[in-house]
Amino acid sequence: MTAYIVRRILFMIPTLLGIMLVSFVVVQFAPGGPVERVIAQLSGSDTGATSRISGSPGGDFGARGQLQGGSQVDAVTSKYRGAQGLDPEFIKSLEKQFGFDRPAYERFGLMLWNYARFDFGKSYFRDVSVLQLVKEKLPVSMSLGIWMTLLTYLISIPLGIRKAVHDGTRFDTWTSGIVIIGYAIPGFLFAILLIILFAGGSFFDFFPLRGLTSDNFATLPWYRQIIDYFWHLALPIVSMALGAFATMTLLTKNSFLDEIRKQYVLTARAKGCASNQVLYGHIFRNAMLIVIAGFPGAFVHAFFSGSLLIETIFSLDGLGLLGFESVLNRDYPVVFATLYIFALIGLVVNLISDLTYTWIDPRIDFETREV
Numbered sequence: 001m002t003a004y005i006v007r008r009i010l011f012m013i014p015t016l017l018g019i020m021l022v023s024f025v026v027v028q029f030a031p032g033g034p035v036e037r038v039i040a041q042l043s044g045s046d047t048g049a050t051s052r053i054s055g056s057p058g059g060d061f062g063a064r065g066q067l068q069g070g071s072q073v074d075a076v077t078s079k080y081r082g083a084q085g086l087d088p089e090f091i092k093s094l095e096k097q098f099g100f101d102r103p104a105y106e107r108f109g110l111m112l113w114n115y116a117r118f119d120f121g122k123s124y125f126r127d128v129s130v131l132q133l134v135k136e137k138l139p140v141s142m143s144l145g146i147w148m149t150l151l152t153y154l155i156s157i158p159l160g161i162r163k164a165v166h167d168g169t170r171f172d173t174w175t176s177g178i179v180i181i182g183y184a185i186p187g188f189l190f191a192i193l194l195i196i197l198f199a200g201g202s203f204f205d206f207f208p209l210r211g212l213t214s215d216n217f218a219t220l221p222w223y224r225q226i227i228d229y230f231w232h233l234a235l236p237i238v239s240m241a242l243g244a245f246a247t248m249t250l251l252t253k254n255s256f257l258d259e260i261r262k263q264y265v266l267t268a269r270a271k272g273c274a275s276n277q278v279l280y281g282h283i284f285r286n287a288m289l290i291v292i293a294g295f296p297g298a299f300v301h302a303f304f305s306g307s308l309l310i311e312t313i314f315s316l317d318g319l320g321l322l323g324f325e326s327v328l329n330r331d332y333p334v335v336f337a338t339l340y341i342f343a344l345i346g347l348v349v350n351l352i353s354d355l356t357y358t359w360i361d362p363r364i365d366f367e368t369r370e371v
Contacts, residue, residue, distance in 0.1 A: 017112070019340075020112065023339055024111070028104055033100075035095060098124060115336075115337070121337075122333065133322060134337070134338065140317060140319070141318040144233070147237050152245050160250070161253075161279070163175055164260060167257060180246070183250075185242060187239050198235065212232050323335070323338045
């Protein structure tokens with residue numbers, strides 16, 4: 001097993017390299033960029049997400065960018081849309097500040113070298129390091145991702161097992177209807193419905209509409225802090241868990257049904273084994289393998305991209321919203337750093353899930369398999 005773990009860790013290096021290379025190449029051909037954002041702010045035509053960021057560079061650069069008279073077109077300014085009439089030296093200073101005075105291959109190599117040392121630099125448009133930004137947003141995304149995944153598995157696995165055991169009964173039929181409806185309703189639409197019903201929309205005002213804690217959170221006793229924390233998380237977690245709950249329930253049911261119909265189950269029952277002994281002593285290990293296989297993707301999805309719309313609707317400032325705004329603002333250090341961090345997390349969690357296979361079923365031996 002040690003050799004397998006070492007191979008998987010070594011395999012992460014070219015995987016991360018490929019992810020970063022493809023993303024970097026795509027960015028080179030994408031229209032716009034941080035220099036164009038600053039130019040748009042100077043010309044007053046920036047109405048995008050950058051203009052909403054506090055401390056954006058428009059004010060810092062405004063005094064340094066001087067308009068030129070006439071119709072002089074410089075080779076430097078002609079590279080950027082809307083830069084005609086701006087001082088070419090000012091444009092060059094922008095390129096140097098953002099690192100665009102270097103060729104693309106040099107910038108990519110420097111980025112990889114820094115990321116290998118977990119040096120992610122500073123945000124282009126916020127005077128703070130990328131790691132500090134991630135640290136500030138992490139509690140929100142951790143709260144949503146961990147509790148949503150835990151809630152999904154605690155409900156879906158027992159429900160899926162019972163549906164498989166009682167396949168075709170009235171219980172299976174009406175629970176399948178609820179599961180299918182839950183799967184069909186988008187999480188963000190269900191979130192809006194919950195707000196209308198329970199967060200002061202049109203009916204009741206039971207739950208808060210924004211934030212992870214109340215304004216007086218620090219003054220509350222510890223037990224009230226716990227209640228307040230989950231009180232704020234209730235609606236966002238339920239909204240996020242809806243689709244994942246339906247998927248995991250059906251996955252668990254189908255996995256157990258496949259195992260229940262196999263010959264070894266009939267043999268165990270013929271030997272006089274009790275139903276629970278057959279279910280949890282023989283079927284459970286085999287049926288749970290496919291459920292565990294879906295854990296890494298579900299966890300990473302909930303932890304980052306899956307929470308974007310929910311964070312926006314409930315005004316939760318987490319990593320999903322940070323990544324989305326960074327893409328809109330062409331804040332490349334934040335974009336590439338979050339991509340690198342979550343790609344690395346995904347690879348590590350995949351390795352952990354493989355190791356969990358061997359814990360559930362010792363017959364699985366990855367040592368003899370290729371990566």
